[in-house]
Amino acid sequence: MxxxxxxxxxxxxxxxxxxxxARRRAEVVAALGAALPAHALLWQREDTVPYECDxxxxxxxxxxxxxxxxxxxxxxxxxxxxHRLGVPVVARGAGTGLSGGALPNALGVTLxxxxxxxIVAIDAKARTATVQCGVRNLAIxxxxxxxxxxxxxxxxxxxxCTIGGxxxxxxxxxxxxxxxxxxxxxxxxxxxxxxxxxxxxxxDALDAAGLxxxxxxxxxxxxxxxxxxxxxxxxxxxxxxxxxxxxxxxxVKAGDAVAAIIAAGIIPAGLEMMDAxxxxxxxxxxxxxxxxxxxxxxxxxxxGTPHEVEHEVARMVEVLKASGATRLAASANEAERLKFxxxxxxxxxxxxRISPDYMCMDSTIPRKCLAEMLVxxxxxxxxxxxxxxxxxxxxxxxxxxxxxYDANDTDQLHRAEAFGxxxxxxxxxxxxxxxxxxxxxxxxxxxxxxxxxxAEREQMLTVKRAFDPAGLLNPGKVIPTLVRCAEYxxxxxxxxxxxxxxxxxx
Amino acid sequence: MISTTSGLAALAQRIRDAAASRRTLRxxxxxxxxxYGEEPSGELVDTRVLDGAAEHEPTELVVTAPAGMSVAAxxxxxxxxxxxxAFEPPHFTPGSTVGGMIAxxxxxxxxxxxxxxxxxxLGVSLLSGSGELMHFGGRVIKNVAGYDVSRLVAGSMGILGxxxxxxxxxxxxxxxxxxxxxxxxxxxxxxxLHSWGTLPLPLDASAWWNGNLxxxxxxxxxxxxxxxxxxxxxxxxxxxAGRFWLGLRDHSDPFFDAxxxxxxxxxxxxWRLSLPQTAPLLALAGDELIEWHGGQRWLATSLPAALxxxxxxxxxxxxxxxRGRDKSAGAFAPLPAPLRLIHERLKRAFDPVGILNPxxxxxxx
Numbered sequence: 001m002x003x004x005x006x007x008x009x010x011x012x013x014x015x016x017x018x019x020x021x022a023r024r025r026a027e028v029v030a031a032l033g034a035a036l037p038a039h040a041l042l043w044q045r046e047d048t049v050p051y052e053c054d055x056x057x058x059x060x061x062x063x064x065x066x067x068x069x070x071x072x073x074x075x076x077x078x079x080x081x082x083h084r085l086g087v088p089v090v091a092r093g094a095g096t097g098l099s100g101g102a103l104p105n106a107l108g109v110t111l112x113x114x115x116x117x118x119i120v121a122i123d124a125k126a127r128t129a130t131v132q133c134g135v136r137n138l139a140i141x142x143x144x145x146x147x148x149x150x151x152x153x154x155x156x157x158x159x160x161c162t163i164g165g166x167x168x169x170x171x172x173x174x175x176x177x178x179x180x181x182x183x184x185x186x187x188x189x190x191x192x193x194x195x196x197x198x199x200x201x202x203x204d205a206l207d208a209a210g211l212x213x214x215x216x217x218x219x220x221x222x223x224x225x226x227x228x229x230x231x232x233x234x235x236x237x238x239x240x241x242x243x244x245x246x247x248x249x250x251x252v253k254a255g256d257a258v259a260a261i262i263a264a265g266i267i268p269a270g271l272e273m274m275d276a277x278x279x280x281x282x283x284x285x286x287x288x289x290x291x292x293x294x295x296x297x298x299x300x301x302x303x304g305t306p307h308e309v310e311h312e313v314a315r316m317v318e319v320l321k322a323s324g325a326t327r328l329a330a331s332a333n334e335a336e337r338l339k340f341x342x343x344x345x346x347x348x349x350x351x352x353r354i355s356p357d358y359m360c361m362d363s364t365i366p367r368k369c370l371a372e373m374l375v376x377x378x379x380x381x382x383x384x385x386x387x388x389x390x391x392x393x394x395x396x397x398x399x400x401x402x403x404x405y406d407a408n409d410t411d412q413l414h415r416a417e418a419f420g421x422x423x424x425x426x427x428x429x430x431x432x433x434x435x436x437x438x439x440x441x442x443x444x445x446x447x448x449x450x451x452x453x454x455a456e457r458e459q460m461l462t463v464k465r466a467f468d469p470a471g472l473l474n475p476g477k478v479i480p481t482l483v484r485c486a487e488y489x490x491x492x493x494x495x496x497x498x499x500x501x502x503x504x505x506x
Numbered sequence: 507m508i509s510t511t512s513g514l515a516a517l518a519q520r521i522r523d524a525a526a527s528r529r530t531l532r533x534x535x536x537x538x539x540x541x542y543g544e545e546p547s548g549e550l551v552d553t554r555v556l557d558g559a560a561e562h563e564p565t566e567l568v569v570t571a572p573a574g575m576s577v578a579a580x581x582x583x584x585x586x587x588x589x590x591x592a593f594e595p596p597h598f599t600p601g602s603t604v605g606g607m608i609a610x611x612x613x614x615x616x617x618x619x620x621x622x623x624x625x626x627x628l629g630v631s632l633l634s635g636s637g638e639l640m641h642f643g644g645r646v647i648k649n650v651a652g653y654d655v656s657r658l659v660a661g662s663m664g665i666l667g668x669x670x671x672x673x674x675x676x677x678x679x680x681x682x683x684x685x686x687x688x689x690x691x692x693x694x695x696x697x698x699l700h701s702w703g704t705l706p707l708p709l710d711a712s713a714w715w716n717g718n719l720x721x722x723x724x725x726x727x728x729x730x731x732x733x734x735x736x737x738x739x740x741x742x743x744x745x746x747a748g749r750f751w752l753g754l755r756d757h758s759d760p761f762f763d764a765x766x767x768x769x770x771x772x773x774x775x776x777w778r779l780s781l782p783q784t785a786p787l788l789a790l791a792g793d794e795l796i797e798w799h800g801g802q803r804w805l806a807t808s809l810p811a812a813l814x815x816x817x818x819x820x821x822x823x824x825x826x827x828x829r830g831r832d833k834s835a836g837a838f839a840p841l842p843a844p845l846r847l848i849h850e851r852l853k854r855a856f857d858p859v860g861i862l863n864p865x866x867x868x869x870x871x
Contacts, residue, residue, distance in 0.1 A: 123784070124704060125701075125784050126700075126783060126784040127703060148704060148705075169650065170650045170654070176647065177647065180625065181650075183625075183654070183657075184621060184625050193844055198844075199842075199845065200842075203782075204822040204823070205780040205781050205782050205785075205801060205822065206617065206622065206783075206798060206801045206802070207622065207661075208780075208824060209824040209826070209840075209841060210841050210845060210849055211658055211661070211666075211852060212611070212624055212657060212660055212661055212662075213848065215624060215654045215660070216654060216655075216658055218654065219653070236704055236705055236706040236707075237706070239706055260565075262565045262566075262567060263564055265588055265678035265681070266678075267677065304726075304729065305732065307726070307728035307729060308726045310728075312726065364646040364647075364648045364649055366563070366645060367565060368563070368565060368566060393648070396646070396647045396648045397566075397646050398648045431644065431645055431646075432646050433648075433649040433650075435649075435651050436646070436650065437648055437650055438650070439650050440651060440652065444651070448651060448652060451651055451652075452652060453640070455638045455640055456642065456652075459638075459655065459855070459856070460652050460653050460655065462855035463658075463855060464653075465851070465855070466848055466851035466854075467848055469851070478653075
């Protein structure tokens with residue numbers, strides 16, 4: 001559904017002469033064949049097509065080879081062989097990422113780790129789970145539930161996405177304000193260096209000796225190491241949860257209500273906002289009972305012990321009233337709470353029903369700028385002549401404006417990209433960031449030029465080289481080259497559009 | 507940037523000059539942690555020139571403070587609006603600065619529940635070993651643009667750059683607090699803490715020493731009252747409890763006084779054992795104080811360093827020679843070869859000439 005335009009580096013990598021690519025493939029297949037069984041190596045086009053993209057389907061590439069190792073020793077062997085031959089390696093979990101982080105490299109091996117889906121250990125006393133990288137996010141909480149525990153980060157794709165991918169992207173979800181991101185919930189990552197050597201980051205204790213390399217690994221989008229096994233923290237499941245649904249006749253008042261809740265010293269478990277067009281789209285889809293007359297609605301969740309929840313809900317209702325809520329309802333039971341959430345959780349599919357394509361932005365801004373941003377987006381919709389529906393993780397300022405367009409109409413695509421770039425640039429100007437939880441991947445490479453100076457980007461490249469001197473792990477992602485940023489700046493200033501908008505798409 | 511500009515330009519120039527003539531610099535704020543890590547060396551750079559007011563935005567739950575500001579002043583400013591640094595950083599002495607707090611990366615009694623300093627760090631501005639000013643992270647909680655370099659700086663002991671300013675997540679102070687005391691042997695204390703830990707209780711901090719388990723509850727009044735009733739124990743009056751947790755945080759309570767005495771007169775050392783919370787008692791000879799529900803154990807002992815390190819490592823943790831006159835065994839646990847290599851490359855990446863706090867984290871780095 002998403003769309004954007006490939007950059008020059010990726011296109012260059014995409015077009016090696018056919019004969020040269022075939023020769024290279026034969027060489028790599030032969031070398032990997034010594035370490036993997038025949039069924040664990042895919043290279044015929046019909047076999048590699050399922051790996052050509054991740055959740056960002058606008059970017060597609062055929063990998064040279066797909067390797068599906070079945071043991072740790074095989075992962076190490078694949079990495080060691082690729083390192084010797086100078087072959088790029090792109091690690092991949094469930095392929096649900098939204099920024100193209102698992103986009104194959106045309107001359108590289110896609111290392112599929114989805115088979116490693118074993119829960120190694122649940123330690124109820126220590127409140128930790130040790131799981132292989134291919135274990136699904138939700139599966140951890142499902143297994144932990146038997147012990148009254150859960151794993152807090154809950155990205156919207158939690159049914160399908162894997163913990164290895166969550167660590168690579170530092171995934172968030174709707175409960176980050178209270179429970180943190182993946183980084184805050186991971187103790188230890190065991191994996192392999194680019195050379196195929198076993199390595200551990202973090203520890204079973206609360207910290208590890210030396211520099212905090214775990215902080216770099218989490219969110220490194222597969223560029224610093226290959227993640228094999230993850231030890232996560234589990235939390236006691238709250239015994240109660242209630243959700244408040246509040247309507248506002250003005251987006252500015254809704255934004256101010258968010259700030260007022262925080263100012264009152266409340267850290268809600270979830271705090272989400274939707275604007276009127278988004279509310280209309282989801283209400284039509286799931287009939288959650290949302291107020292169609294509201295300019296914006298807020299979902300405020302409280303969890304904890306029944307005592308705590310009653311107290312907090314009462315305080316939030318008070319703040320919301322004082323902030324001018326036009327309608328207020330607190331869930332009376334679990335079924336109603338889930339109904340309130342059903343609309344928010346179906347925001348993306350609901351948008352898919354009202355538009356052939358949409359482009360999902362993911363910037364974070366200071367909360368106080370929410371209303372200003374909504375007003376600015378409203379102005380952009382008329383200027384770019386495109387619709388935009390908005391869902392926000394309002395509690396932490398993470399925005400997901402969904403720009404609606406039709407990818408078959410080249411002009412609409414251009415306008416959508418210009419619209420998206422404008423939102424990201426405004427986010428940076430407000431003191432925010434171009435990506436709050438989806439990652440940079442290939443999608444936001446150009447936006448990184450806006451957020452970071454040349455010296456800062458070069459410093460990040462030196463971090464990459466400290467882990468992977470040969471530059472073989474997921475090359476070309478996350479950190480744009482100087483050339484790319486120079487191009488982006490030039491074209492952007494000249495035309496007000498993102499780079500390479502006229503290039504053919506595939 | 508906040509108002510540190512004049513000091514900043516001079517400092518950047520000083521780093522560039524030092525790099526050009528390969529003179530090493532010793533980066534120091536209030537000197538509250540001079541004892542920590544390896545021996546400091548080099549020309550003194552006093553980061554207190556990077557002074558100014560902090561920008562606190564209560565509704566954003568974020569504060570941006572200059573490196574030279576004192577932690578005490580920062581916390582006082584936050585307290586005016588009912589907020590705090592939830593990781594409860596140790597001050598040790600009144601002069602402790604924001605820059606030093608981040609470079610040392612230490613967290614206080616609340617760490618097991620509230621998270622560490624690193625968890626609350628949102629962004630840093632730093633001067634690299636080439637005198638280049640760079641900003642990583644930012645002022646928002648959710649931010650995954652590029653590698654998380656700001657958090658790498660937490661606990662880096664100044665070897666990667668001079669911290670100029672930092673943005674930290676702040677939280678409202680808990681509505682209610684209670685401190686309870688129990689008579690318990692250490693094994694009983696750990697068992698109790700771990701069983702309470704699986705329940706949704708507002709269990710915040712814990713300390714076991716000398717037959718006493720002291721726990722702190724923090725949260726809503728309703729939750730704290732209910733948990734106090736559920737757990738039992740002797741309630742400690744607020745003023746005494748406040749002094750107790752402060753003494754623990756700043757290592758000024760009787761356990762640490764005795765440890766310092768032993769360091770002075772008996773050639774003992776104070777070790778910080780970072781262990782899985784459920785690791786068994788290590789039965790190492792010496793006086794032990796257990797925090798973080800078993801995750802941080804202080805050991806004052808004269809045992810050989812290798813013995814302490816081996817026992818800690820066998821239990822899944824690592825041992826830091828926190829205070830001692832003889833640090834020949836290394837202040838921090840040695841790194842496995844692949845990690846040591848990455849450390850060396852990172853040091854060169856940020857400080858190509860090797861002038862910033864060389865050897866303060868590990869010798870040769």
